[in-house]
Amino acid sequence: MGCISSKNVSCFTDQSPSPVPEPGLISTSRVLIDHSLEASHNSKRSRKLRRLSGSDLRAGVSLGLSHRNLEAEQAAAGWPAWLCSAASEAVHGWVPLKAEAFQKLEKIGQGTYSSVFRAREVATGKMVALKKVKFDNLQPESIRFMAREILILRKLNHPNIMKLEGIVTSRASSSIYLVFEYMEHDLAGLSSNPDIIFTESQIKCYMQQILWGLEHCHMRGVIHRDIKASNILVNNKGVLKLGDFGLANVITPTNKNQLTSRVVTLWYRAPELLMGSTSYGVSIDLWSVGCVFAEILMGKPILKGRTEIEQLHKIYKLCGSPPDSFWKRTKLPHATSFKPQHTYEATLRERCQELPTSGVFLLETFLSMEPDKRGTASSALNSEYFLTRPYACDPSSLPKYPPNKEMDAKYRDDMRRKRANLKLRDSGVGRKNKRPNRTKYDPKNYPKLPIRQDTVEVKNIPNEASRATKTTQGNYYKVSDLPMTTGPASGFSWAVKRRKDPDNISTLTYYQPSSRSQLSGTSIAFAKNTFLNLKPDNDDSVWEVQGDNYDDVIIEEVPSESKLSRIGERHGSLDGSGLDFSQREEDSPKKNLEHLQFGKQSISGPLIFKSGKIDEILKRNESNIRQAVRKSHFQREQDDR
Numbered sequence: 001m002g003c004i005s006s007k008n009v010s011c012f013t014d015q016s017p018s019p020v021p022e023p024g025l026i027s028t029s030r031v032l033i034d035h036s037l038e039a040s041h042n043s044k045r046s047r048k049l050r051r052l053s054g055s056d057l058r059a060g061v062s063l064g065l066s067h068r069n070l071e072a073e074q075a076a077a078g079w080p081a082w083l084c085s086a087a088s089e090a091v092h093g094w095v096p097l098k099a100e101a102f103q104k105l106e107k108i109g110q111g112t113y114s115s116v117f118r119a120r121e122v123a124t125g126k127m128v129a130l131k132k133v134k135f136d137n138l139q140p141e142s143i144r145f146m147a148r149e150i151l152i153l154r155k156l157n158h159p160n161i162m163k164l165e166g167i168v169t170s171r172a173s174s175s176i177y178l179v180f181e182y183m184e185h186d187l188a189g190l191s192s193n194p195d196i197i198f199t200e201s202q203i204k205c206y207m208q209q210i211l212w213g214l215e216h217c218h219m220r221g222v223i224h225r226d227i228k229a230s231n232i233l234v235n236n237k238g239v240l241k242l243g244d245f246g247l248a249n250v251i252t253p254t255n256k257n258q259l260t261s262r263v264v265t266l267w268y269r270a271p272e273l274l275m276g277s278t279s280y281g282v283s284i285d286l287w288s289v290g291c292v293f294a295e296i297l298m299g300k301p302i303l304k305g306r307t308e309i310e311q312l313h314k315i316y317k318l319c320g321s322p323p324d325s326f327w328k329r330t331k332l333p334h335a336t337s338f339k340p341q342h343t344y345e346a347t348l349r350e351r352c353q354e355l356p357t358s359g360v361f362l363l364e365t366f367l368s369m370e371p372d373k374r375g376t377a378s379s380a381l382n383s384e385y386f387l388t389r390p391y392a393c394d395p396s397s398l399p400k401y402p403p404n405k406e407m408d409a410k411y412r413d414d415m416r417r418k419r420a421n422l423k424l425r426d427s428g429v430g431r432k433n434k435r436p437n438r439t440k441y442d443p444k445n446y447p448k449l450p451i452r453q454d455t456v457e458v459k460n461i462p463n464e465a466s467r468a469t470k471t472t473q474g475n476y477y478k479v480s481d482l483p484m485t486t487g488p489a490s491g492f493s494w495a496v497k498r499r500k501d502p503d504n505i506s507t508l509t510y511y512q513p514s515s516r517s518q519l520s521g522t523s524i525a526f527a528k529n530t531f532l533n534l535k536p537d538n539d540d541s542v543w544e545v546q547g548d549n550y551d552d553v554i555i556e557e558v559p560s561e562s563k564l565s566r567i568g569e570r571h572g573s574l575d576g577s578g579l580d581f582s583q584r585e586e587d588s589p590k591k592n593l594e595h596l597q598f599g600k601q602s603i604s605g606p607l608i609f610k611s612g613k614i615d616e617i618l619k620r621n622e623s624n625i626r627q628a629v630r631k632s633h634f635q636r637e638q639d640d641r
């Protein structure tokens with residue numbers, strides 16, 4: 001694609017088309033080539049332009065190019081001023097592409113931080129994916145976060161990594177589109193499609209490509225930090241590419257900065273991250289690869305936790321809990337909070353009985369509780385799994401599937417659910433017991449509630465079977481059916497203290513949030529071993545909580561499935577000292593955006609805090625919510641443009 005050519009300058013949202021920059025404006029005499037960047041395939045000049053990086057900028061400055069000159073130069077090339085001033089490194093040496101160069105087609109993906117559209121490059125007819133990145137262009141931090149994704153993408157060049165082909169924006173624009181080659185599928189869509197059953201050699205083919213791509217990243221010090229099936233894209237030629245480097249970061253031996261543990265979508269998150277590690281390495285990606293491997297093998301995600309505690313609990317149940325020696329020597333900040341009360345034996349082998357032994361060994365290696373036992377992408381590629389028959393097939397021999405994306409899978413599920421509901425409705429079943437839809441927030445139904453402290457009785461119902469029956473009879477509210485809103489979450493809708501009385505009734509102290517509008521996501525109670533359904537009694541004040549064990553009962557807010565990605569900003573601190581809104585590492589600007597979007601709230605972490613602080617936290621949260629709502633209006637307007 002001639003995307004770096006200065007012919008293509010302009011933008012979708014360009015009200016006043018920016019002039020085509022003079023060829024001399026980006027002076028090649030001032031350009032230093034960073035040999036760490038990989039080649040582009042364009043003309044000699046554009047090759048020089050493409051091969052610039054942050055070090056060029058630094059070098060440029062040292063050669064007398066002032067930052068201001070550079071900014072002016074970039075502005076003249078057509079880049080918006082807000083981008084040049086906050087993140088000139090990211091676009092250095094490139095010129096923006098013209099919006100008119102693309103015919104925007106349908107929306108094909110919706111991420112936490114982006115909307116992705118299919119588009120046709122007008123000149124060549126080639127399909128591309130345009131990723132509109134969400135950020136607040138008034139916040140330099142937010143721009144820099146987005147710029148990091150661009151810089152990392154420019155640093156990587158491998159057939160199994162999504163290539164950034166250009167950037168669409170202009171001087172007058174407040175948005176940015178990243179241009180990628182178009183990929184027809186993602187692994188989440190393919191592996192969840194019941195009509196697609198992979199053969200062993202096809203699975204090996206996908207796994208090999210994932211590991212090749214990851215090996216390339218890790219050898220360049222790049223940790224992806226968001227490996228998951230929906231970020232692994234596959235085209236109709238069977239070529240697989242790692243996508244979405246929005247959370248990626250570069251680690252170098254000299255870079256001693258603390259990293260954030262709030263990375264990786266919950267289901268794919270390594271145990272050390274769940275325990276709060278801030279000095280992890282590339283092995284967190286290998287854990288995620290293990291989760292993806294299991295997902296392709298089994299046709300569904302294997303560790304579908306809804307909270308960090310539940311996630312870790314599921315991990316213990318699958319991989320076994322770490323031995324005593326681990327707990328003695330670990331320095332992970334949250335380790336003691338997550339230490340199970342009894343030992344769990346691994347069940348992975350039982351669950352994988354039908355799989356080839358070499359595959360199970362590899363899976364066990366990826367899913368090692370201890371990071372340094374996970375090996376590397378290179379060692380995995382040399383493992384017995386890939387060296388024994390049946391070997392990985394050639395990508396070109398993979399079948400051509402109809403479009404399969406996570407989005408398609410969701411659509412398929414929705415349709416299936418709708419069909420099932422229609423059938424039920426037609427047959428009259430369920431009409432009588434139909435519960436009112438309480439998931440939509442209507443302020444009329446839920447007037448403002450005072451902040452108050454309630455007690456809630458909890459009765460132990462140990463029988464699993466009775467839970468199932470009662471739930472399907474509609475007596476029980478599933479947690480997802482509790483009154484909720486689409487508004488932003490309070491971050492601490494429920495706080496619970498537990499007192500067990502002699503006749504097996506636990507009393508939970510339940511702090512009512514100040515308004516229903518603070519309830520969003522899914523509120524859920526769970527005990528140590530069992531996830532619980534809640535049943536509001538007649539007067540709505542008594543909640544029956546089912547479970548077999550009331551040790552450590554916690555009620556917390558849980559993000560719904562769509563909100564699982566990049567979970568957790570506002571963690572309740574594990575030592576019980578209250579919510580922590582402080583920002584850490586480089587994650588905050590982009591992650592803060594998450595809270596600006598309706599329905600994108602994600603709250604995780606056990607929310608146990610001292611009762612005395614409740615009022616203070618509520619107040620602080622109210623103000624955060626108001627701020628988030630204001631910003632979300634702005635964000636939503638931007639989104640679908």
Ligand SMILES: Nc1ncnc2c1ncn2[C@@H]1O[C@H](COP(=O)(O)OP(=O)(O)OP(=O)(O)O)[C@@H](O)[C@H]1O
Nearest residue numbers: 109111112113114116129180181182183230244565
């Ligand atoms: N090059 C591409 N070709 C086709 N579809 C794509 C492409 N890139 C992304 N998509 C689709 O768009 C979705 C969202 O893209 P991406 O993961 O990059 O955004 P994000 O905001 O970082 O998302 P998330 O919240 O899932 O991490 C992907 O899951 C994928 O289905």
